[in-house]
Amino acid sequence: MLETALVTRLADLAANMYPGRAPTNYDTPAVIYNRLSTQMEDDLDGAGDMGWVVMQIDVYDPSYLAAKELAHDIRDHLAIWDDEQVHSVTFINETDMIDETTEDTLYRVMMKFLFFAAI
Amino acid sequence: MTISVTTTGFATLEARMQSLSNDIATKVGQSANRAGAVVIQKKIREGAPIGPDAEGSTRNRKRKNGTVVQEAHTKIVNNIKVRKVKAEAGKVVNAVAVSRDAYHASMVEFGSIHNAPNPFFRTGFALASEDAVDRVRAILDRRLTKAGV
Numbered sequence: 001m002l003e004t005a006l007v008t009r010l011a012d013l014a015a016n017m018y019p020g021r022a023p024t025n026y027d028t029p030a031v032i033y034n035r036l037s038t039q040m041e042d043d044l045d046g047a048g049d050m051g052w053v054v055m056q057i058d059v060y061d062p063s064y065l066a067a068k069e070l071a072h073d074i075r076d077h078l079a080i081w082d083d084e085q086v087h088s089v090t091f092i093n094e095t096d097m098i099d100e101t102t103e104d105t106l107y108r109v110m111m112k113f114l115f116f117a118a119i
Numbered sequence: 120m121t122i123s124v125t126t127t128g129f130a131t132l133e134a135r136m137q138s139l140s141n142d143i144a145t146k147v148g149q150s151a152n153r154a155g156a157v158v159i160q161k162k163i164r165e166g167a168p169i170g171p172d173a174e175g176s177t178r179n180r181k182r183k184n185g186t187v188v189q190e191a192h193t194k195i196v197n198n199i200k201v202r203k204v205k206a207e208a209g210k211v212v213n214a215v216a217v218s219r220d221a222y223h224a225s226m227v228e229f230g231s232i233h234n235a236p237n238p239f240f241r242t243g244f245a246l247a248s249e250d251a252v253d254r255v256r257a258i259l260d261r262r263l264t265k266a267g268v
Contacts, residue, residue: 100183101231
């Protein structure tokens with residue numbers, strides 16, 4: 001599964017990686033990933049197991065620069081991903097945001113990637 | 120999410136528009152532009168989340184300093200609007216936007232550390248883009264034909 005491969009891929013960079021949302025007691029920097037869309041690719045035999053996936057990956061940290069640096073490292077690490085499971089990763093966008101829903105303000109770097117991968 | 124649409128026929132359109140007065144041509148263009156935006160607005164509304172709380176019902180909101188304030192609940196689905204926004208001279212921009220009263224829409228669309236994103240706005244926009252261009256084309260043709268060009 002793509003998400004399993006993603007967590008393994010980023011394990012050395014992001015110790016606190018969560019699907020969907022952070023748990024109640026999360027640590028920072030927190031990395032949260034969400035699949036936004038999936039489009040399967042048909043081949044001559046019909047529906048294959050490859051497809052296009054848009055993934056949102058958010059980095060949260062009380063320090064703006066720490067969040068930016070980790071986001072940069074993640075982007076670089078994903079850009080060169082090319083193996084049996086993931087054939088390509090295209091960086092689409094990066095937006096800086098501030099999350100005011102927590103007691104202490106968190107800086108957030110929201111990134112979007114397009115994966116072509118086995119799903 | 121990459122969105123692409125194909126448009127053709129601008130030379131013909133320009134020739135038809137130039138045979139009208141500036142006032143009429145502007146009205147034709149603006150109404151077609153807005154009609155396209157309305158197509159996108161409707162598609163976004165179709166996918167907008169609808170919670171159980173009624174519009175105007177009282178909600179308690181806890182501020183960061185701990186104070187609790189009461190607010191009238193504003194539903195996202197009722198606040199997706201088409202607005203004419205300021206643009207450089209000679210251009211008309213109709214923006215599809217969520218009004219400020221439904222400020223929680225950004226937390227739904229992009230998520231937060233506490234909730235996963237539900238990209239209803241981006242999805243609706245992508246789904247409606249081609250239909251919006253078709254609608255602009257149809258309205259332009261109808262209005263220009265009515266104007267006799």
